[in-house]
Amino acid sequence: MDKRRYFLKKIANAVLTIVLVASFNFALFRILPGDPARLLLPKGKQPPEAVEKQRKAFNLDKPLWQQFIYYWGDTLQGEFGTSFSEKRPVSEVVAERIWPTVLLVGVGTIFATLIGMISGVFAGWRRNGTFDVVTTNLGMVFYSMPTFWFGLLMIMLFATELQWFPTGRMEEPGADLQGWDQIVSLVKHLFLPAFTFAISYVGEYHIIMRSSITGVMTEDFTLTARAKGLSDNKVLWKHVMPNALLPTVTIVMMNIGFVMSGAILSETVFNWPGLGLLAYESMEKRDYPVMQAVFLIASIAVILANLIADIMYYYLDPRVES
């Protein structure tokens, strides 16, 4: 299979999945119990005329197939309706929450990937050594830990007791910092949420990388590399690593797609004004239009991450071509 066809196939697949998920999103809010028009209104007083208006606004009075077409039209234009807690377009609400999440998730992911994978490589290379036993068991503890609980412990320890870091938010309320101070403040606010976010993935990446390395090390070509007189380091980085990365990349990318789950917990605990907190708030307020949008964004993130994984795989594994 040549390169273009491979990429086209993968992209077509991704687009197809996005269509499926978006349709699922459409269906989800219509199979839920209750009148969708009522669901799309704030709880409490729901005057019939408002419900009727809502019905019109969302074309809920039309047959289902027409609703489906309207839904697609709106979605493609980035129209998700009006948030009834904030009384402005959902797209606006979501847009201003994206960047904090990208920052948090980006920093957290980079650290988690680097630390987890590197420690995994060394643990796998010297399997059953002291380093391996310590890090792998620690990794399993991290993996078993609820993110939010770890966050609460961090707050308790570093914010309440030691007061090294603030308990939450992205900036001090009321403070108007400029330049360097602003960056320092941001980093201080970022540290605990990003650390909490990262720690839950470190364990997982460590375990995956370790088992991948140990698997590759039993392959015959590792023996060939040693027989060629290569030093251990060269064997590890030139022969074992490229092969061990293959299975790992897929899983790591897959996980990166699922950042939303981690973001929701980390942001909720630390009051970080990102999409995750938005998801929590809108759920609390039963703000369905926002939830719908967040859900769609989260799904698309996963699909795109998968697509990137497929593309990376193409460059990492020459066997994909045939």
Next chain:
Amino acid sequence: MIPRRFVNWLLLWTPVVWLVLTLCTYPKNRPLIIDPQIYPPGEAPSASFSSLIGGFFAPTVANYPAWILVLAAVCVVALGAVGLVRRRKAVTMNVMLLVMGAVFAVWGLDAGGGLGGWQAGGRLGEHGWAFQTAVVVLAALCIYFWARANPERAALTTWNTHQIWRLYRANWQGMLGLYIMVFFGLLALLAPFLADHMMLDPNSQVGTTYAPPTSSYYMWLGTDQVGQSVLAEFIWSARISLVVGLLATAISTLLGAGIGIAAGFYGGWQSEVWMRLTDAFLVIPWLPLAMVLAAAWGQNFWMIILIIGITSWPGTARVVRSDTLRVRELQFIERARAIGSSNGHIMTKHVLPNVFPLIFANTVLVVAIAILSETTLSFLGLGDPLNFSWGTMLHYAWANGAAGLPAWWYLLPPGIAIVLVVLAFTFIGTAFDEVLDPKLRKREESDDRAKKRGGKSPEVAVAAAGGAVTAAGLGAGPAAGPETDKGGDR
């Protein structure tokens, strides 16, 4: 001859199973230690031996919905009848099964309120404990008579189980996980004795708001934001966390294993359809979806289980599918086809037994994930407000600023319990993964590979040598050895 060990197991496990079943439905409020201050004056009950024993015969025990009992009756009778028609060796066992089916039927009738106004969901029976005891005893007898009729197979089963247990015991992580699980399992089962259920009543304050721990029993873990005993909440939470985890896993495994095997076993478009479905579910981020569903469907115990169950199956489906694909390529499947076996036969007799170890190990791992999921949903405030779980506790702790106080006695216990339980299940799952599968498989593969390549690599050769040792050790009856037919000297 039935192996002695087999009989011993039966004698040990029959009462254990009975006890566990009974404790699950034991009346909630028979505590050993009672704090009279939460009761209105003069109304505090007293802990007595007779009330403890009486609990085992209480009407709540084994009070299952009638339709479940009728279903069980139908299944058991069918099993026995098929055995009799097919002229299986274990005749007595099949008769016992019919008797058991009759007991179930009478029980179902009783639980549904008798012939007159039978209700499928009725909870009217009062003699559940007696029926349950009868059914457990009959089941044990069935197993006993099966072994009587098939002594070789009973010996084989005993031997296999013992081997698995031996291998498992050698795995320290697995054993650690088992100990932790037994601890929390006992905590959950014995909750009616350990903590007064009245303590969970919103009006049952044992101290001031956020009072730190003291030596008084219900104050061991201090109080929460309204002055209730954290210890009591903690103990009763174990039940919900474990039950939600187990039931959600049951749903997830049934869905995942079923779809995984179907997708792996059937080729062509059927596989495609199942895999597309799995893929689509795999890319749906589970937490936002669960939040949407929980918000819309409302917060209750069964909803949480259902939500976790239907959002966690795709992972299982993937793993099971790839293992099914591996098994499907093995030649004994082809051999079965060449004999003329039907798909159903191949799936149940060949694919399932070979995929089962993986499903089992995976199931244990899914329990860990399900418990974490429950905790997460409850923490976000989506849990059942009527039933405390560790996640709910953390939700209240967080929502009421326990971290800022810091009320560590409120934050730490549920979190540590979650970590320990999840870790325990992960350890057990990994241990089973190693014990049930690779050890057996590695052994087979290794001598297989050594044979094929003519002593390929020393590792393989050595593994084969090791395999020979284990295989010889496994030989149940005669010594596994040279081909005894041609005058080999053994």
Next chain:
Amino acid sequence: MAGDEQQTTQATPGGESLTVTGGPVDRRAPTEPGGTYDGGRVSTEDLATADVTDGVLYKVRDLEVYFPIHQSFFKSMVATEKKYVKAVDRVSLDIKQGEILAVVGESGCGKTTIGRTLLRLEEATGGHILYKELPVERFTQRTLREYRKKAQIIFQDPYNSINPKQTIFDIVAEPLEVSGLVSGEHEKEERVVKAISEAGLRPATEYLYRYPHELSGGQRQRVCIAGATVLDPDMIVADEPVASLDVSIRNDILKLMVDQKETLGVTYLFITHDLSLAWVISDRIAVMYLGRIVEIGDTEEVVSNPKHPYTKALISVIPVPDPLAKREHVILQGETPNPVDIPSGCRFHPRCPEAIDACREIEPTDVHIGGDHYAACIRLT
């Protein structure tokens, strides 16, 4: 489906008479291809009454097994002709009752496909297989189930071909259960014990409740053979049965096959890549190259007096355990071509050391050498 020549020989579901004649390749060995069959589908009654008349159990005529190459949906829409892997390309041969016929060839020559097609584990895309004069491709599902009691297969790898989760008893008893031949447990046990002892695992009761991993490779292969003979089949296709066994135990398995041929009257189709093994036990040898039989005949005759250049080369490179027997090796250059693009004329001509110009154009037919011996090479005419 695969071309014009196939259309003419395709089984017609209607009721008209089907006459089997030789195609371009006419291999009339050792008996004339009679084989007329009247009627449409073959019912179980037909199978029950069928009998071997002229000592030939199977007549394979112009058998074609083509596998379509998987192409993407779009490409298959555009492509004018479909491509096929021609695993078996117009093969005709007879399998006599009670003989061991060895099919020898390199990997990918189609020898395994022939065996599998005989059992209908693979569907023929053209040609006929007559089992006791009945066309196998016309068997109904019920007939097929009956037929599968009569024809069994043994696979190469005794580690993979038995279910590690079953006991030896279950493995050998499975064919009995599936076919529903026995009713009670006791009869089943008797037959299983008999088959296991016949396969050389004695005393059989020692082995019944053991798992495969407790047995050595040779013992496992015996279990496979027991599983095949428990139904009293006419025919066993043995697909490289000793290829994955240690040399020191191979011979016993081969011996067992010869014994069973003699005592139980089982016919064996012995598929192997190793000509020297075929030489040891078979009555006749068929040498295959790229989906075609190039030479067939009495084993001793073919090995001592090979006629086809491919057979000659193959025999010349068989290593022998004798350092002084340095013989002239005829080493063919290159590798076997892809069975998708088969060379024109004689398919062996690009690698043939004796090829002449005509080989490029003329597709060789069988040349009768003498006795049962035929070879497909134009230079022999």
Next chain:
Amino acid sequence: MSATATSAAAKTTERIEHEGLLEVRDLCTYFKLSQGWVHAVEDVSFSVSRGESLGLAGESGCGKTTAALSVLKLLPENGRIVSGEILFDGRNLTKRTEYGMSKIRWKEISMIFQGAMNALNPVQETGKQIAEPIMLHEGVSESKALDRARELFELVGINPKRVMEYPHQLSGGMRQRAMIAMALACNPKLIIGDEPTTALDVMVQAQILELIQRLRTELDLSFILISHDLSVMAETCDKGVIMYAGKIVESGSAEHLFRNPQHPYTRQLIKSFPNIHEKREMVSSIQGDPPNLLEPPPGCRFAPRCDERVADCAAVDPARIEVEPGHFVSCHLFKEAT
């Protein structure tokens, strides 16, 4: 620093007199398992002279591969050379450090592994894998090394244009040829072929064996062939060693071994291979299974399966006896012969 110190230490032990290019003396290699030590190779001695080819044959699990890997000290972590000496070209390899060994590996002793698909790194171009040891041991640039890889491809009969293809793009036979090219990369003095033709078709096997023979005479190489197939060994090797359960049972020139086999095991094993130039007959298999090397039987390891065993066999380890010049047998049947 430590590297120079160790190589200096290694130098003092170097330059030892021994016969031939490689001499293995009383080598014992064991593997540690949880159940104990596996005596995979015990008291194995053999030697190879310059330009000579030696065959190492036996059934699966007899320790032939372990013996070969011991020479390069490439044993897995749980393997250990317990005693014995490996002398190569005037140097004692048993005393060498890992660093010292890496100078010898491939530069002077290279290996052809079985199953080139697994022995070649699937994600690296074949040519680069061949160039790698050249760059490492000769310190040349990558382009020079790749040029050499092209020459090697030509030498083993693959189109040099395919040098930058990945292993999966080559056919089975070509991969094995590439593996041979790789083994020749640094002009080694000794090549060890571990089942180089197993799993290949007869015709490709013949091609590969012919190639090895041709290169051997052209380049004056020493060659050790490890094979379970005695007939392959008979056709390619000048002399041979037959191993059983970790021990050598018989050794000598190919003519000795195949025309005048003395040990009962050798005789039975040779008979197991059909010879189409002789009368067709069905021989029996060797009964029984090889012993468990965790607890090898006392005395002769073949005794439990031997038809000709005498009283001593099960108790006393047979001595190595020279039955004719250069032909050694370890068997009690030959006690009186000396």
